[in-house]
Amino acid sequence: MSVTETRTERVEGWNRPPVIEPDGEGELLEVAMGPHHPSTHGVFRMDVALDGERVVRLKPVFGYLHRNHEKIAEGASYLASMPYTDRLDYFCSLTNNWAYALAVEKLVGQEVPERAEYIRVILAELTRVQNHASSIGFLIQEMGASGTPLMYAFKEREKILDLFESLTGSRMMCNYMRFGGCRVDVSSAWLDATRKVVAGLPAFVDEFEALLSSNEILMARCQGVGILRSELAVNAGVSGPMLRASGVNYDIREVDHYGIYDRFQFRIPLGDHGDIYDRYMVRILEMRESIKILEQALKDIPAGPIMDPKAKLRGFRPKPGEAYGRIEAPKGELGFYLISDGGPNPYRYRVRPPSLINLTILEDMCLGQNVADVVLIFGSVDIVLGEVDR
Amino acid sequence: MKTVEEIKTAIEAAVPGAGVEFVSNPSPSAQHSLRIGPDSAVAVATFLRDDPELAFDFLSNVSGVDWPDKEIAENVKVTHQVAKTIDGVEQTVEETVDEMRKRVDPGYLEAVYHLYSVQKKHGPLVLRMRTVNRSDQVGLPSLTPVWRSAEFQEREVFDLYGIVFTGHPDLRRLLMWDGFKDHPMRKDYVDPDDFEYEPTPHDEVLRRALERTSREQVSEGTREQGTSGA
Numbered sequence: 001m002s003v004t005e006t007r008t009e010r011v012e013g014w015n016r017p018p019v020i021e022p023d024g025e026g027e028l029l030e031v032a033m034g035p036h037h038p039s040t041h042g043v044f045r046m047d048v049a050l051d052g053e054r055v056v057r058l059k060p061v062f063g064y065l066h067r068n069h070e071k072i073a074e075g076a077s078y079l080a081s082m083p084y085t086d087r088l089d090y091f092c093s094l095t096n097n098w099a100y101a102l103a104v105e106k107l108v109g110q111e112v113p114e115r116a117e118y119i120r121v122i123l124a125e126l127t128r129v130q131n132h133a134s135s136i137g138f139l140i141q142e143m144g145a146s147g148t149p150l151m152y153a154f155k156e157r158e159k160i161l162d163l164f165e166s167l168t169g170s171r172m173m174c175n176y177m178r179f180g181g182c183r184v185d186v187s188s189a190w191l192d193a194t195r196k197v198v199a200g201l202p203a204f205v206d207e208f209e210a211l212l213s214s215n216e217i218l219m220a221r222c223q224g225v226g227i228l229r230s231e232l233a234v235n236a237g238v239s240g241p242m243l244r245a246s247g248v249n250y251d252i253r254e255v256d257h258y259g260i261y262d263r264f265q266f267r268i269p270l271g272d273h274g275d276i277y278d279r280y281m282v283r284i285l286e287m288r289e290s291i292k293i294l295e296q297a298l299k300d301i302p303a304g305p306i307m308d309p310k311a312k313l314r315g316f317r318p319k320p321g322e323a324y325g326r327i328e329a330p331k332g333e334l335g336f337y338l339i340s341d342g343g344p345n346p347y348r349y350r351v352r353p354p355s356l357i358n359l360t361i362l363e364d365m366c367l368g369q370n371v372a373d374v375v376l377i378f379g380s381v382d383i384v385l386g387e388v389d390r
Numbered sequence: 391m392k393t394v395e396e397i398k399t400a401i402e403a404a405v406p407g408a409g410v411e412f413v414s415n416p417s418p419s420a421q422h423s424l425r426i427g428p429d430s431a432v433a434v435a436t437f438l439r440d441d442p443e444l445a446f447d448f449l450s451n452v453s454g455v456d457w458p459d460k461e462i463a464e465n466v467k468v469t470h471q472v473a474k475t476i477d478g479v480e481q482t483v484e485e486t487v488d489e490m491r492k493r494v495d496p497g498y499l500e501a502v503y504h505l506y507s508v509q510k511k512h513g514p515l516v517l518r519m520r521t522v523n524r525s526d527q528v529g530l531p532s533l534t535p536v537w538r539s540a541e542f543q544e545r546e547v548f549d550l551y552g553i554v555f556t557g558h559p560d561l562r563r564l565l566m567w568d569g570f571k572d573h574p575m576r577k578d579y580v581d582p583d584d585f586e587y588e589p590t591p592h593d594e595v596l597r598r599a600l601e602r603t604s605r606e607q608v609s610e611g612t613r614e615q616g617t618s619g620a
Contacts, residue, residue, distance in 0.1 A: 109418025237539025321417020
């Protein structure tokens with residue numbers, strides 16, 4: 001059975017992965033990929049059944065990093081969970097902060113001053129650039145290019161992390177946003193340094209793309225592999241660059257206009273085929289769009305307060321009710337669902353993890369493919385286990 | 391987007407006897423929700439997904455919520471017939487006293503679904519379903535056949551809250567290991583003492599691997615354990 005045959009079976013509204021029959025020659029080989037396989041980005045296991053080289057079954061196994069983040073947050077005050085959100089997706093702590101702050105601000109009806117909104121956009125887009133660069137680096141590394149593209153990406157990421165460190169005091173665990181604003185103001189020196197880094201980013205993306213985009217090995221390994229069609233992607237709740245690589249025009253920055261995203265001009269890159277190469281390309285193009293947003297935000301950032309003076313900091317007790325807030329995190333839709341019973345702690349605190357939900361269709365993408373491609377397909381989803389297992 | 395009340399009317403017109411209830415949300419977010427009956431949940435969900443005007447094709451989030459049994463103490467005015475001696479004469483007098491009464495509000499488990507529309511770019515619509523109680527009638531229909539996105543999330547709710555989703559194609563624990571007994575996100579969950587206990591998830595795989603090795607040992611007879619090879 002060829003790959004195209006397995007695809008056509010699935011088109012007719014059938015949202016379960018098809019059953020692939022082994023060809024009957026030889027016996028099935030069961031392989032546990034992980035939990036310590038280097039390509040799993042952490043501790044994650046895929047129980048794979050192989051017929052020769054071909055994958056006939058794949059079951060992901062989760063929970064190696066589970067620490068019940070949600071239960072811990074129910075026992076802590078609202079603000080006390082802010083540093084813990086850094087540890088969800090530890091590559092993108094600032095977008096995690098933002099998603100949580102946004103949900104709480106919706107819950108209490110809190111306004112955010114303009115300058116703080118600009119700072120949030122700048123930090124979120126910097127986070128997106130470094131996340132996409134390193135996720136591409138990891139993808140190429142899994143293809144066999146040991147280190148070189150990853151080090152190119154990390155060189156640029158390090159400049160961005162230096163900016164984070166000088167502003168928030170920490171490279172990765174930033175704990176920067178607050179309900180109603182941000183923790184410390186940016187200095188003009190910091191803004192100048194950021195402008196300098198942003199001015200260097202297009203050259204970095206150009207160089208990255210010149211090295212990779214038309215690379216013969218990358219094209220041979222990625223094109224037509226791990227195809228995800230758009231109907232299934234929407235039905236399975238896939239979000240972020242994965243969804244857009246399948247050709248679905250859905251970017252929460254543009255749909256919800258949360259924060260001040262309606263003020264910026266940017267385009268939404270879309271893929272045609274939904275294969276690994278499209279996901280790679282969408283990430284490259286999103287980096288370029290993020291740079292555009294950064295240039296506009298750094299040009300327009302106004303003076304003013306960074307915290308709403310009416311924001312309640314002590315004795316923070318939202319009135320009973322609930323709210324769901326979501327943002328376009330680099331990995332997809334990151335949402336927080338909060339229920340308040342009027343107490344100082346959330347009654348219910350739920351994280352909608354894009355990494356976990358994007359893995360729902362991992363089996364669908366891998367069935368019928370070679371086992372060597374599973375590593376690439378998995379790498380193209382771009383997950384962080386801290387967020388998958390919570 | 392239609393308001394939640396209009397969607398309620400639309401559901402009631404399309405799915406007769408759906409038993410939809412409007413749940414108001416007093417928070418400034420104003421994300422009101424609809425409580426749907428478990429019996430018609432799949433029909434309602436399919437209608438919401440397939441209706442061309444609503445087109446809620448994207449199930450974003452599935453959360454479990456635990457509402458434990460609540461003991462409510464309230465003051466009730468009670469009138470008693472009391473025998474009293476007034477001026478040396480025994481009389482029956484009505485006397486009203488405050489009495490503390492306790493009643494138990496039965497708890498339930500709740501599954502909350504947040505829907506968006508990718509086609510129409512609107513949302514969220516919040517759907518809720520509740521179980522009968524928290525102990526023996528904890529079944530709810532699974533919405534995974536309608537939205538594949540619920541597959542792992544319903545497994546997680548089953549794992550951490552113990553809601554049994556009927557119709558789910560593969561209902562297993564997601565985060566805790568298979569031998570685990572309790573549901574840790576419930577409000578009355580108590581940590582066990584033996585934190586040292588670590589299960590090995592390879593049990594089944596290990597058993598089959600050992601079987602295979604022993605089979606090969608019998609047939610070939612050349613392999614011995616401890617030689618790090620053949």
